[in-house]
Amino acid sequence: MAHLFSLIPVAVQNQQAVVEILGCNEKTRRYGLTLSQADARQLVETRSRALISNGRVEFGGGIIDKLILKFRDSPYLFRQNYVDTLDALIETFYYFKNESLDELSDDALLDAMKTYFDHNCAGSVELLQNRELERLARNIRFGYSPFAREDEGEEGEDKA
Amino acid sequence: MNNSLQSKSITVASSEGTPYFIVFMQQAYEKGFMDAALLEKIQMQSVALLAKRVERFTFGESSSVLVTKAEEILHSIFYTAGIALEKIHNDKKAITVLREEGLEALYTIGRSYIDERVISAKQLLQKVQESAVSVYHHAYHDTVFSGLPQFFNRYDADFGAQMTPCSIDYPLSCPISQQTGVSYICSYLESLLIENRFCRKFSDQDVEALLRGYEKDYAEQFFNIFDLVIANACGCLLAQKDVLPLLITDADRNYLQQQLEHIERQQLANQMTEIARRLCDLLDFENEAMRLYVADAMQKLLPILRLALEEKRLEAVLITPRHKAPDQPLRFVPAPAMEDEAFRQLTDELRSCRFVEDKIRLIQRQVKSHTDLCDLLAAGCLFNNEFDALFSVLQDEQLALFYHKSLADSAGREVFLTEEERLWQKKLLSFYQGLPVERKRMVEGLASTLS
Structure with a gap:
């Protein structure tokens, strides 16, 4: 009986997410960034994979459209790396939702990711994952302020 | 379908771990009370409700949650819907609600019923505490005065209704299975209340003597007090003696061994049923639930008694009470106080403890002197209900010492106390006033013999 109430996102939900993602094109076009139907499907698949691998479940359209709109004005995003970067950012987002013990809201985590990506990491997803967000998650686990930096002591907080 | 409902009914045998609601749906579908379309509709509604x-759980701040959390919330929804089915208590009506109003309506009914049950559980707990057995038994008193009250602070009817977040160490005579959450707590408290009322029919001295006869260090052992009492009461009736003193001697056991050794199983079972009835009459148990509980306990005792008869070891079931030697005056020998550094470390550690159980364990392990304990109480390590939790694990002798040193003749001493000392002494006084009369008498008796 349990399988009847499966928690895995259904096809309808994924289709809805594709429509929402394509809807963002209007707002990102002026930055020279657009996604095709195939790109949108790829991002939705990445989301499904990331959710499964991180043991999470999502309801509604999810965060992809929020992420697109948040990052659209990043100086480090351009047509050639747009889809791949979004792909990596989606995986990063769900991984660090877990690592931060769900203490940060979606918006707060996206804000932090955007600030680090544009400033401290200069567009490097690797630095974002392995240095900035890792430190943020560690701070949360140890009960410090999420944005405290070691070199500034517990009290020091960075821009995010 | 309505006709078939009248001729058939859904008998829900809830299997281990599967919510009652799911088993109900499965049976309703298999027996044709619910078609595939309705089942599918309810599945969709369950996902929407989830x-x-x-x-609501994430305050709308997170679109995703861990699968384990989502499963927990889904389980909570099904548990609540199952509670609604119990409340409706009519298969046909329940399916009508599901068909016409949907799962959310059933959930709403269940949710308000859970609130009602929590209130009735609180009232039951109060009755259980008022009727608690006075003889100190650690697992029993810890459960009644500390473990069970935790449930009401920690229970989350919205997102974890199926959980039973409290520590219940004391085993019941007839354990409760297949239930969780508030249903489990209500059933546990109802059973414990019956056990209490049964045990309180006998004098505290006799019950204590029986427990001491069972095990010298009875207060620290895990066993059910009611089981011992009912076994001896049954033995007294079988030996045609007065029940109330619960007194079984070697001669009684020899007599019973001779009388019952060769008796047929069915005959002994009949005899036990009769004994249960007589016992209830003798103890004025009019209530049907109480009579049923006693009968069940007696049936549980039957195979144990038979085995003891076969093994010629009746003393394992029918205990000879051992009364306490006449009261010796208690002598207080102060233990050496802790080193300042060790004391400071302990207070720091206590302040960083999140759960009161951890604090109590730490105190029990490290604090060996009364002076240290008093200093600790005034050191700002315990807050609000944590004082009561600590006082509830103190033994009679320790309470007697507190009574002797802090509570008795306290008038006039207050001006010399610091604010923190006044606080814990006030907490101690309110805890002490809430103790059963018998225990207070015992503590005051011990305190009066302190030298």
Whole structure:
């Protein structure tokens, strides 16, 4: 009986997410960034994979459209790396939702990711994952302020 | 379908771990009370309701949650719907509600019924505490005065209704299975209340003597007090003696061994049923639930008694009470106080403890002197109900010492106390006033013999 109430996102939900993602094109076009139907499907698949691998479940359209709109004005995003970067950012987002013990809201985590990506990491997803967000998650686990930096002591907080 | 409902009924045998609601749906579908379309509709409604509940859980701030959390919330929804089915208590009506109003309506009914049950559980707990057995038994008193009250602070009817977040160490005579959450707590408290009322029919001295006869260090052992009492009461009736003193001697056991050794199983079972009835009459148990509980306990005792007869070891079931030697005056020998550094470390550690159980364990392990304990109480390590939790694990002798040193003749001493000392002494006084009369008498008796 349990399988009847499966928690895995259904096809309808994924289709809805594709429509929402394509809807963002209007707002990102002026930055020279657009996604095709195939790109949108790829991002939705990445989301499904990331959710499964991180043991999470999502309801509604999810965060992809929020992420697109948040990052659209990043100086480090351009047509050639747009889809791949979004792909990596989606995986990063769900991984660090877990690592931060769900203490940060979606918006707060996206804000932090955007600030680090544009400033401290200069567009490097690797630095974002392995240095900035890792430190943020560690701070949360140890009960410090999420944005405290070691070199500034517990009290020091960075821009995010 | 309505006709078939009248001729057939859904008998829900809830299997281990599967929510009652799911088993109900399965049976309703298999027996044709519910078609595939309705089942599918309810599945969709359950996902929609889950999405709603998850949004509420995250305050709308997170679109995703861990699968384990989502499963927990889904389980909570099904548990609540199952509670509604119990409340409706009519298969046909329940399916009509599901068909016409949907799962959310059933959930709403269940949710308000859970609130009602929590209130009735609180009232039951109060009755259980008022009727608690006075003889100190650690697992029993810890459960009644500390473990069970935790449930009401920690229970989350919205997102974890199926959980039973409290520590219940004391085993019941007839354990409760297949139940969780508030249903489990209500059933546990109802059973414990019956056990209390049964045990309170006998004098505290006799019950204490029986426990001491069972095990010298009875206060620290895990066993059910009611089981011992009912076994001896049954033995007294079988030996045609007065029940109230619960007194079984070697001669009684020899007599019973001779009388019952060769008796047929069925005959002994009949005799036990009769004994249960007589016992209830003798103890004025009019209530049907209480009579049923006693009868069940007696049936549980039957195979144990038979085995003891076969093994010629009746003393394992029918205990000879051992009364306490006449009271010796208690002598207080102060233990050496802790080193300042060790004391400071302990207070720091206590302040960083999140759960009161951890604090109590730490105190029990490290604090060996009364002076240290008093200093600790005034050191700002315990807050609000944590004082009561600590006082509830103190033994009679320790309470007697507190009574002797802090409570008796306290008038006039207050001006010399610091604010922290006044606080814990006030807490101690309110805890002490809430103790059963018998225990207070015992503590005061011990305190009066302190030298």
